[in-house]
Amino acid sequence: MLRRKATIATFLAAVSVTAGTAVAVLGDATVASAATATFTPVADTYVDNSVTTTNYGTSAQLGVDNSPVKRMFLKFTVSGVSGTVTGAKLRVHTDDVSGAESPSGGTYKAMSNTTWSETGVTWANQPAIDGATLGSVGSVVRNSWYEVDVTSYVKGNGTFSIGVTSSSSDGADFDSRESGSTAPQLVVTTGTSSTPTPTPTPTPTPTTTPPSGDPVLVGAGDIANSGSGDTATAALLDGIPGTVFTAGDDAYDNGSTADFNNYYAPTWGRHKARTRPVAGNHEYNTSGASGYFGYFGSAAGEQGKGYYSYNLGNWHIVALNSNCSSIGGCNAGSAQEQWLRADLAANTRPCTLAMWHHPRFTSGSNHAPTTSVGPLVQALYDNNAEVVVTGHNHQYERFAPMNPSGQLDNARGIRHFVVGTGGAGMYNFGTIQPNSEVRNNNTFGVLKFTLHSNSYTWQFVPQSGKTFTDSGTNSCH
Amino acid sequence: MSDPSLPESAGASSGGGGLSLRARVSIASAVAVLLAAVAVVAIVVAPSGTPVAAGPGAPGRGAGGSGVIRADGPRLQMLDNGMLAAVSLDDPGGPRIVTSQRCDRAYAAAGTVACLRPASALGATRLSVLDDGMRERRSIELTGFPNRLRVSDSGRMIAWTLFVSGDSYAGGEFSTRAGILDTRTGRLATSVEEFAAVVDGRPNRAADLNVWGVTFTRDDNRFYATVATAGHRYLAEGDFAAKTLRTVADGVECPSLSPDGTRVAFKSAVDGDPARGWRLSVLDLASKRVVATGETRSVDDQAIWLDDRTVAYGLQRSDGVNDVWAVPADGTGTPRLLVPGANSPSVEVPEAGER
Numbered sequence: 001m002l003r004r005k006a007t008i009a010t011f012l013a014a015v016s017v018t019a020g021t022a023v024a025v026l027g028d029a030t031v032a033s034a035a036t037a038t039f040t041p042v043a044d045t046y047v048d049n050s051v052t053t054t055n056y057g058t059s060a061q062l063g064v065d066n067s068p069v070k071r072m073f074l075k076f077t078v079s080g081v082s083g084t085v086t087g088a089k090l091r092v093h094t095d096d097v098s099g100a101e102s103p104s105g106g107t108y109k110a111m112s113n114t115t116w117s118e119t120g121v122t123w124a125n126q127p128a129i130d131g132a133t134l135g136s137v138g139s140v141v142r143n144s145w146y147e148v149d150v151t152s153y154v155k156g157n158g159t160f161s162i163g164v165t166s167s168s169s170d171g172a173d174f175d176s177r178e179s180g181s182t183a184p185q186l187v188v189t190t191g192t193s194s195t196p197t198p199t200p201t202p203t204p205t206p207t208t209t210p211p212s213g214d215p216v217l218v219g220a221g222d223i224a225n226s227g228s229g230d231t232a233t234a235a236l237l238d239g240i241p242g243t244v245f246t247a248g249d250d251a252y253d254n255g256s257t258a259d260f261n262n263y264y265a266p267t268w269g270r271h272k273a274r275t276r277p278v279a280g281n282h283e284y285n286t287s288g289a290s291g292y293f294g295y296f297g298s299a300a301g302e303q304g305k306g307y308y309s310y311n312l313g314n315w316h317i318v319a320l321n322s323n324c325s326s327i328g329g330c331n332a333g334s335a336q337e338q339w340l341r342a343d344l345a346a347n348t349r350p351c352t353l354a355m356w357h358h359p360r361f362t363s364g365s366n367h368a369p370t371t372s373v374g375p376l377v378q379a380l381y382d383n384n385a386e387v388v389v390t391g392h393n394h395q396y397e398r399f400a401p402m403n404p405s406g407q408l409d410n411a412r413g414i415r416h417f418v419v420g421t422g423g424a425g426m427y428n429f430g431t432i433q434p435n436s437e438v439r440n441n442n443t444f445g446v447l448k449f450t451l452h453s454n455s456y457t458w459q460f461v462p463q464s465g466k467t468f469t470d471s472g473t474n475s476c477h
Numbered sequence: 478m479s480d481p482s483l484p485e486s487a488g489a490s491s492g493g494g495g496l497s498l499r500a501r502v503s504i505a506s507a508v509a510v511l512l513a514a515v516a517v518v519a520i521v522v523a524p525s526g527t528p529v530a531a532g533p534g535a536p537g538r539g540a541g542g543s544g545v546i547r548a549d550g551p552r553l554q555m556l557d558n559g560m561l562a563a564v565s566l567d568d569p570g571g572p573r574i575v576t577s578q579r580c581d582r583a584y585a586a587a588g589t590v591a592c593l594r595p596a597s598a599l600g601a602t603r604l605s606v607l608d609d610g611m612r613e614r615r616s617i618e619l620t621g622f623p624n625r626l627r628v629s630d631s632g633r634m635i636a637w638t639l640f641v642s643g644d645s646y647a648g649g650e651f652s653t654r655a656g657i658l659d660t661r662t663g664r665l666a667t668s669v670e671e672f673a674a675v676v677d678g679r680p681n682r683a684a685d686l687n688v689w690g691v692t693f694t695r696d697d698n699r700f701y702a703t704v705a706t707a708g709h710r711y712l713a714e715g716d717f718a719a720k721t722l723r724t725v726a727d728g729v730e731c732p733s734l735s736p737d738g739t740r741v742a743f744k745s746a747v748d749g750d751p752a753r754g755w756r757l758s759v760l761d762l763a764s765k766r767v768v769a770t771g772e773t774r775s776v777d778d779q780a781i782w783l784d785d786r787t788v789a790y791g792l793q794r795s796d797g798v799n800d801v802w803a804v805p806a807d808g809t810g811t812p813r814l815l816v817p818g819a820n821s822p823s824v825e826v827p828e829a830g831e832r
Contacts, residue, residue: 051572053574053575053577054572054573054574055557055562055572055573055574055575057573057817057818058570058571058572058573058817058818059571117558117818118818119558119817119818120557120575120818122575124575124577125575366622366645368595368597368622369598370598371598372598425645425647427645428777428793428797429793429796429797430581430595431558431559431581431595432559432797432798436797438796439795439796441797442795443795468795
């Protein structure tokens with residue numbers, strides 16, 4: 001069957017050549033013992049400098065041109081790929097329409113911004129095409145596939161943006177993801193494609209991460225009320241060993257002793273002996289958060305402060321109190337900020353994770369970003385911290401590593417998580433903020449960190465019966 | 478998110494061991510050509526000679542691909558992740574204009590563009606009144622988190638609702654504040670709650686009274702709104718000049734008056750319990766008959782009317798991206814996606830009063 005296919009293929013290829021399609025670039029697809037996965041864009045659009053405020057995100061076409069200037073933006077999310085990526089190819093297909101042809105199919109570059117919105121990008125607000133050049137496509141004809149090797153950029157799971165420009169005043173038109181079968185593709189190959197002599201019976205190397213003895217830190221915020229959400233998330237904790245964290249609003253409505261006994265104790269309270277909490281605003285509905293401090297005792301740090309730190313393996317864990325007005329402020333020079341800077345200065349562990357209740361960065365509609373915790377974020381950034389975990393908005397959100405101003409910073413940035421998914425009713429999202437990478441508001445769950453010696457893995461573990469999840473790995477700075 | 482799948486053009490991990498490089502390239506070329514053939518077939522059958530092979534689910538692209546939004550036709554204004562934006566109502570899934578104006582809620586009618594600016598962490602927000610050239614004509618400092626916003630069909634009256642405590646209609650405690658501005662006279666009612674209210678035929682001075690979701694009638698004086706007190710959420714008729722409110726139906730939230738003034742689209746709490754969500758429904762004002770629309774997902778929005786037969790509203794996906802949907806107002810049909818990646822819709826016809 002393969003042989004017959006090949007014959008037909010050769011015939012068709014010949015036809016296509018005589019028809020003038022000399023640029024048959026598709027290939028390198030079948031390699032022994034290699035696995036391939038094909039992804040279509042999660043977003044694609046183009047911008048046009050002759051109509052600077054127009055967005056084409058829903059268009060079935062993509063254009064790249066130099067007169068008027070048109071730029072294409074493609075975004076792919078690679079997931080489920082295990083093992084070493086040995087090749088990644090971007091495939092784009094020209095429109096089957098007169099004028100789609102061009103002397104130039106464009107220059108393809110990596111982009112650092114992976115959170116642009118397909119239906120929001122215009123010439124006026126376009127993200128920068130600021131990364132390495134991945135390749136160029138020469139002259140293109142209509143209705144053909146073209147390929148660019150992007151192996152240098154796509155090295156594993158993650159989200160990847162590619163920007164395309166052209167220096168030709170005779171632009172090219174491609175099919176967008178809305179066009180169906182001719183949508184752009186990212187073909188990711190893993191395995192031993194470089195092996196010169198293919199083995200007769202390919203057996204891909206198992207790539208499942210071996211069980212590690214590294215410490216686990218797992219938890220969520222916005223947890224226990226009269227509903228059943230906290231029952232679902234506590235059940236998850238039953239199966240996950242390690243240290244449990246809370247991100248505040250542990251017991252509704254007022255964090256009173258009765259609230260902790262009635263709502264928190266029967267669910268998350270099962271794991272109290274391994275729990276290190278932080279206090280939310282609802283805890284401070286009871287004066288001085290006395291119900292909270294009374295329930296958790298010394299595990300919550302010094303009463304009246306509510307900030308403390310501890311170590312897990314190679315990691316330094318800092319619990320802070322974002323109820324700033326209750327503890328003398330969070331500003332630079334405040335008691336907490338001074339303590340934090342001294343604590344971080346004295347820390348010898350290579351990796352740092354901090355948590356508190358009110359998010360500095362959030363796209364939630366119910367609570368705006370809390371700027372008052374900015375000095376705490378600054379102190380952590382100054383000391384090369386890795387992760388900040390918060391709650392307050394009842395939803396899950398993951399941000400890309402950012403500097404304290406919220407700008408993408410892949411070198412030193414802190415990855416911020418909002419994990420208000422402990423059980424209290426979900427909130428809507430508002431305007432999605434820059435560098436927000438993943439969001440969900442229909443799934444209770446816990447966020448599990450596996451703290452490796454010089455890196456970390458995060459995994460959102462959904463309540464039973466739900467499917468949303470999110471996971472990834474980053475190195476420490 | 479796309480699931481990884483084996484490409485049909487690749488031999489994947491099985492069976493390709495003995496194939497020569499040339500054969501492999503040939504197969505790949507063949508697939509390219511076959512795909513082209515498929516595209517050619519699609520063009521042959523396409524009724525209007527659409528130049529691109531139509532893909533399933535492609536939201537209508539702009540005719541001719543010129544990307545120019547018609548300036549003379551009716552437009553749907555909306556928010557595109559917090560940026561004021563517009564599409565042609567004739568091609569709502571097509572290209573869109575995205576301005577640099579940031580709003581949490583917006584509404585446009587007859588050349589008046591109202592925009593509730595994002596609130597600060599402390600809850601300070603601002604109503605900006607813009608003309609159709611996006612020039613700010615007036616602004617009002619407010620307190621609370623932007624929630625609902627409406628401009629009367631004439632462009633004269635503006636009404637807004639903010640959450641001043643709490644943050645959801647679903648349950649628990651919350652408090653709203655609704656205000657009205659007459660842009661012609663400058664008269665401002667900062668809190669409609671202070672209007673004299675008659676609830677179920679009796680004067681009401683309850684401290685728990687909340688008002689939200691104003692919709693204006695054609696006379697630019699009378700309006701409808703939600704009046705909530707003692708666990709009830711009423712439809713009330715208001716009079717801006719007389720400063721009165723009078724309830725006319727129970728269980729009606731976030732009303733939106735039809736262009737012909739006979740019906741109100743509203744959100745109807747499921748089994749009377751807002752914590753269970755809302756069914757988008759339509760109330761006939763004369764007969765008080767209620768029809769549930771074909772939208773079965775919970776809608777927490779103040780709907781708009783595209784015409785006398787169709788209502789539109791925003792719905793949020795679980796990842797926070799919003800879409801504007803439309804559904805017939807008479808209970809028939811099913812929802813259709815009107816504008817992906819958008820919320821806070823309103824219809825604007827350039828020539829004032831022509832609608």
